[in-house]
Amino acid sequence: MKGKKIGDRWVLRLDKGDEIIESLTNFLENNNIKTGYLTGIGATNNIEIGLFAAENKKFVTKKFKGDYEIISLMGNISMQMNKIKLHIHITIADKELRAFGGHLYSAKISAVCEIFIKEIPEELNRKEDSMTGLYLFDL
Numbered sequence: 001m002k003g004k005k006i007g008d009r010w011v012l013r014l015d016k017g018d019e020i021i022e023s024l025t026n027f028l029e030n031n032n033i034k035t036g037y038l039t040g041i042g043a044t045n046n047i048e049i050g051l052f053a054a055e056n057k058k059f060v061t062k063k064f065k066g067d068y069e070i071i072s073l074m075g076n077i078s079m080q081m082n083k084i085k086l087h088i089h090i091t092i093a094d095k096e097l098r099a100f101g102g103h104l105y106s107a108k109i110s111a112v113c114e115i116f117i118k119e120i121p122e123e124l125n126r127k128e129d130s131m132t133g134l135y136l137f138d139l
Helices: 020-030
Strands: 002-006 009-015 036-053 058-080 083-093 099-119 125-128 135-137
Touching: 009 020, 020 083, 020 099, 036 083, 058 099
Parallel strands: 058 125
Antiparallel strands: 002 009, 009 099, 036 058, 036 099, 058 083, 083 099, 125 135
16 A cells, blocks of 8 residues: 555555555554545455444445445544544445445455545544444544
8 A cells, every 4th residue: 555645635545455444544543643534446356345234233244256346435534442443335336337335344455446535633532322332423
């Protein structure tokens, strides 16, 4: 992965074999970025996405193998229990141009992934919400 700061934004390039969540977490920790948002596009061939089933408060996941375009990668960066928390959603498309999307758990890059990060200077934390069981922005 390579990164460059341009103005108040970071531009990142993840290369073949990089895992998105791991690479971004390492980058954010190394650059002391605790709050912000991101967007990106690229290609993957090994991905796990899911959704939160509110009725039973559990996540349901599905793995995809093969070539997929990353049509949209978007998310936010905050702090949860003194650690960086990435909350990312993704939309991918297969060779038939069918789209699938959800919460990103992991994705290995098959060619490249280009990401923009906007850092927000004030730290934003998450705390557990008793109704949903999720960690939400502490506003």
